[in-house]
Structures are given as structure tokens and as C-alpha cells.
Amino acid sequence: MALFDLPLDELREYRSExxxxxxxxxxxxxxxxxxxxxxxxxxxxxxxxxxxTVQVYDVTFAGFGGHPVKGWLRLPAGAREPLPLVxxxxxxxxxxxxxxxxxxxASTGRAHFMMDTRGQGSAxxxxxxxxxxxxxxxxxxGFMTRGIDAPxxxxxxxxxxxxxxxxxxxxxxxxxxAGRTVALGASQGGGITIAVxxxxxDLVAVAPDVPFLCDFPRAATLTDRHPYREIGLYLKTHRxxxxxxxxxxxxxxxxxxxxxxxxxxxxxxxxEDQTCPPSTVFAAFNAWTHDEKAIEVYDxxxxxxxxxxxxxxxxxxxxxxx
Numbered sequence: 001m002a003l004f005d006l007p008l009d010e011l012r013e014y015r016s017e018x019x020x021x022x023x024x025x026x027x028x029x030x031x032x033x034x035x036x037x038x039x040x041x042x043x044x045x046x047x048x049x050x051x052x053t054v055q056v057y058d059v060t061f062a063g064f065g066g067h068p069v070k071g072w073l074r075l076p077a078g079a080r081e082p083l084p085l086v087x088x089x090x091x092x093x094x095x096x097x098x099x100x101x102x103x104x105x106a107s108t109g110r111a112h113f114m115m116d117t118r119g120q121g122s123a124x125x126x127x128x129x130x131x132x133x134x135x136x137x138x139x140x141x142g143f144m145t146r147g148i149d150a151p152x153x154x155x156x157x158x159x160x161x162x163x164x165x166x167x168x169x170x171x172x173x174x175x176x177x178a179g180r181t182v183a184l185g186a187s188q189g190g191g192i193t194i195a196v197x198x199x200x201x202d203l204v205a206v207a208p209d210v211p212f213l214c215d216f217p218r219a220a221t222l223t224d225r226h227p228y229r230e231i232g233l234y235l236k237t238h239r240x241x242x243x244x245x246x247x248x249x250x251x252x253x254x255x256x257x258x259x260x261x262x263x264x265x266x267x268x269x270x271x272e273d274q275t276c277p278p279s280t281v282f283a284a285f286n287a288w289t290h291d292e293k294a295i296e297v298y299d300x301x302x303x304x305x306x307x308x309x310x311x312x313x314x315x316x317x318x319x320x321x322x
Contacts, residue, residue, distance in 0.1 A: 002272060003271055003272060004272070004274070004277075005222070005271070005277050005278045005279045006278070006279050008271070008297065011269075011278055011279055011282040012282065012286070013286070014279050014282050014283060014286060015283065015286060015287070016214075016215040016217070016218065016253075016255045016280075016283035016284075016287070017217055017218070018215055018216060018217050018218075018250055018253045018255050018256070018283075019250055020250065020253075020255075020256045020259070021151075021247070021250050021251055024250075024251060024256055027151060027251055028199060028251075031064075031157060031161055032161060032164060032199065035062075035063070035064055035065070035066075035161045035164070035165060038062045038065070038066030039062060039066075040061055040062055040165065040168055040169055040172065041060075041061060041062045042059065042060070042061040042062075042168075042169035042172045042173070043059065043060045043061070044057040044058075044059055044073060044173055045057060045058040045059075045060075046058075047099045049099050049100045050100070051077070051100060051103075052077060053076065053077050053106075053107070054074050054075065054076060054077055054103055054106045054107070055074070055075045055076075055077050055079070056072055056073070056074050056075075056099040056100070057072070057073040057074075057075075057173075058070070058072065058099070059071040059072065059073050059113070059169065059170075061165060061166065061168075061169035062165065063118070063158070063161060063162035063165045063166070064118075064157070064158040064159075064161035064162055064165075065133075065134070065158070067118070067131075067132075067133055067134075067158075067162075068130070069115065069116060069118060069130050069162045069165070069166065070096060070116040070128070070129045070130045071096060071113055071114055071115045071116055071166060071169070071170075072096055072099055072102075072112075072113070072114045073111065073112070073113050073170065073173060073176075074099075074102070074103065074105070074106035074111070074112040074113075074114075075106060075111050075112075075175055076106055076107075076109055076110075079111075079175050080175075081175070082174070082175055082176055082177040083109065083110055083111040083175060083176060083177060084109075084110045084111065084177055084180040084181075084182070084322035085110065085111045085112075085113065085170055085171065085176040085177060085178070085180060085181045085182065085322070086105045086110050086111065086112050086113070086182045086183075086184060086322070087113045087114075087115070087166060087167050087170050087181060087182065087183050087184075087196075088102070088105070088112065088113065088114045088115070088183075088184055088185050088189065089114075089115055089117070089163060089166075089183070089184075089185035089188070089189035089190075089192035089193055089196075090114065090115070090116070090117050090120070090185065090188065090189050091185070091186055091187040091188045091189050091212075092120070092123070092143070092187055092188040092212060092227050093120055093121075093122070093123025093124055094117070094120060094121060094123065094124050094125040094128070095116055095117065095120055095121020095122070095125060095126070095127045095128020095129065095130075096114050096115070096116040096121070096128055096129065096130075097125050097126040097127065097128075098126045101126065102114060104311065108315065110322065111170070111173070111175060111176045111177075113166065113169075113170035113176075115162065115163060115166040116128045116129055116130040117130065117159060117162075117188070118130045118131065118132040118158060118159060118162060119131065119132030119143065119155075120143070132155070132158065134147075134158060136153060136155065137149045137153070139234065140230045140231075140233050140234040140237075141230070142226065142227055142230040143155050143156075143227070143230075144227050144228070144230035144231050144234075145230055145231060145234040145245075147248075148231075148234065148244075148245050148248050148249070149244065149248070150248060151247075151248045151251040151252075154248050154249075154251070154252060156213065156252045157251075157252070159192065160192060160195045160196075160199070160252065163192045163195065163196050164196060164199050164200060167181060167183065167196060167200050167203075179202075179204075180204055180322040181200075181202075181203050181204060181322070182203065182204060182205045182206065182207065182318060182321065182322045183196045183197060183200070183203055183205075183206045183207075184206065184207035184208070184209070184314070185208065185209070186208075186209035186210055186211075186305070187209070187210055187211065187212045187275070187276060187303065188212045188213065188227075189208075189209075190208035190209050190210060190211030190212060190276075191208070191211045191212040191213025191214060191254050192213070193206050193207065193208040193211065194206070194208050194211055194213070194214065194254040194257050194258055194261070194284055195213070195252070195254065195257045197257065197258070197260075197261045197262070197263055197265065198256070198257030198258065198259070198260035198261055198262075199257065199260075201262055202262075203262075203263040204263060204264070204321050204322050205263055205264045205265070205266070205317075205318060205321035205322060206261070206263050206264075206265045206266075207265070207266045207267075207314050207317070207318070208254075208265070208267055208268075208284070209267075209268045209305055209306070209310060209314075210268055210269060210270055210273055210275075210276050210281060210303055210305040211254060211267070211276060211281055211284060212227070212275070212276050213252060213253070213254050214253065214254035214255055214258075214276070214280045214281060214283055214284040215253065215254070215255055215279070215280040215283035215284070216228075216231070216246065216249040216250070216252075216253050217246060218277070218279060218280055218283070219276070219277060219280045220232055222277050222279070222280075223274050223275070223277050225274045225275050226275075227275075228275075231245065231249075254283075254284040255283050255284050255287045256287075257284075258284040258285070258287040258288040258289070259287050259288075259289055260289065261287075261288045261289050261290050261293075262289070262290060263290055264290055264292035264293065264321060265285075265288050265290060265292070265293040265294075266293070266294050266295075266296070266313075266314060266317045266318075267281065267284075267285045267288075267293070267294070267295040267296070268281075268295065268296045268297075268298065268305050268306055268310050268313075269281040269282060269285070269295060269296075269297050269298070269305070270297075270298040270301035270302060270303065270304070270305045270306075271297065271298065271299050271300070271301070272299075272300060272301060272302045273301070273302050273303045273305070274302065274303070275302070275303040276303060278297075281295075282295070294317075296310060296313055298310070
């Protein structure tokens with residue numbers, strides 16, 4: 001599909017109609033407080049990968065509910081002093097993969113922590129290793145409607161809590177510099193990045209690429225591509241639950257996390273993106289509150305966005321931040 005969303009000049013002014021819950025901040029404060037009642041218990045086990053320039057650690061830490069969450073920590077081989085830290089979150093359906101993958105950020109001389117996404121890792125890539133032991137009410141296949149009956153039960157409450165704890169776990173390693181922490185990711189990873197940017201007050205930068213999990217009221221009705229389509233297919237069967245579902249989703253909408261963004265931000269959007277429509281991305285970007293923010297727009301791209309071109313842009317942008 002060619003251009004299907006708002007014109008670019010309108011995208012730059014677009015504001016979401018998502019309604020922020022009155023107890024948004026208290027909901028997340030309580031959620032994170034409950035998670036922190038569990039010992040973080042971050043463990044870093046060296047992995048023999050055969051790599052000579054990067055040292056990899058198999059990480060386990062306690063996320064939501066104290067549940068074990070996996071990750072990889074990659075460091076430049078021979079690191080002796082604390083390094084700037086990049087914490088990365090993964091796209092929908094993917095897992096942390098194999099230890100020798102994703103070497104870009106460690107190759108820049110930074111520490112790189114990649115969080116596994118609970119329950120995912122079986123749709124693409126080389127798999128994941130983190131279970132989601134929490135059950136849910138009836139849902140449409142996928143992750144978008146698991147626990148959508150109430151914010152306390154929703155799947156992404158667990159994932160976003162894991163993400164905040166992932167930052168804490170990564171920062172606990174002696175070779176990472178907590179004061180120079182960046183969060184980034186693409187698609188679902190971009191949406192998680194925005195949430196972390198709103199929940200962790202002292203990041204030095206965030207870089208969400210073509211982010212998912214933003215402006216749910218528009219996304220669920222604008223595109224018929226999955227994963228957003230899971231919401232519509234659930235409501236197609238569960239008639240009359242739209243208001244209930246949108247209320248739950250409002251606690252997880254990137255637009256509301258963006259309104260609490262306290263770090264410089266570098267977004268990307270693609271104007272032919274049917275998976276994460278550009279208006280939903282701009283909804284979060286336009287709501288981002290930090291004065292230093294920029295968005296790279298890829299006119300004729302779908303959900304691949306800028307690909308390696310945007311990686312190069314991020315490498316350049318992050319030089320002045322971490």
C-alpha cells in the first residue's frame with residue numbers, strides 16, 4: 001500500500017484521542033513497587049561463544065512477580081572500566097536469540113543488554129527463553145488481548161515491568177555506567193522503549209524505531225494488519241466490550257508514557273507502515289515532553305523503516321549522548 005495515513009504536515013500536528021486514566025501514575029507506581037519487593041537477583045554467567053572481540057553473559061533477573069527473565073549482556077572484550085549502557089527491547093514475537101547475534105552496540109565500545117520478552121520468541125529469529133507463568137481470561141491468539149479484561153491482568157503490565165527491571169539489572173553489573181544509560185528498540189521494542197522512557201527518570205537518551213503500542217484507539221481501527229488487528233478480532237467475538245478493552249489499553253499506551261518522557265529522544269516513522277501507522281508513531285512523538293527530540297521519516301518504507309540507514313543515523317545521534 002502506498003501512502004494511506006495523514007499527510008506529513010498533519011502528522012506533525014496530530015494528537016491522539018486516547019484518554020489518560022486518572023490513576024495512571026499511581027497504577028504504575030504501585031506496580032513497580034510490588035515488583036521491587038522481590039530481590040532483583042541479577043546473575044551474569046559468562047558464555048563461551050568463540051568471539052574474540054565481544055564477551056557475552058547469560059543474564060537472569062527477577063521481573064514482574066519475581067518471575068525469572070532472561071537477557072544477554074554483551075561487552076567489548078577486555079573492558080576494565082564502566083561503559084555507556086544500551087538496553088535494547090525486541091520486536092513482537094521475537095526472542096533474545098543466540099549469544100553471537102546482535103553485536104552492533106558492543107562493537108561501538110558500549111555495554112549492550114538485550115532483554116528477552118516473556119512468553120515470546122517463537123515467531124521469528126533464533127528463539128527466546130523466558131516463560132510467562134501467568135494465566136489469563138479468554139483471549140484472541142497472540143499477546144494483545146491477554147488479560148485485556150482489566151489493567152491489573154494485562155500481559156503488557158508484566159512486560160513493561162520486566163523492562164524497567166531489565167534496566168536495573170543491567171545497571172547492576174560493575175562494567176556498566178548507570179549514569180549513561182540509553183534505551184532503544186524497534187516496533188514492539190520501540191513501544192517498550194517509550195514506556196521505559198516514561199517510567200525510568202534518569203536515562204540519557206531513548207531511540208524508539210517505528211514504535212508499536214501507541215495510540216490504541218486509532219491503531220485498532222486504522223490498520224487490519226496484525227498485531228493491532230488482534231484487538232479488533234477479539235472485539236468481533238466479544239461484542240460490547242470495546243469500552244472495557246480501551247480502558248485497559250489506556251494504561252499501556254505509549255502516548256501517556258511519552259507525556260512523561262524525561263530524556264532526549266530520537267524516533268523514526270515510515271509513511272507506508274501498515275503495522276505501526278505513522279499517525280500512531282507521531283502521536284507518541286508529539287506527546288514526548290523533553291525539549292530535545294527528533295524524528296526521522298522514511299517516505300516510501302513499510303514497517304522495515306530505515307533499516308541499516310536508520311542504524312547509521314542512531315549511531316551518529318548517540319555520539320553526543322552516551
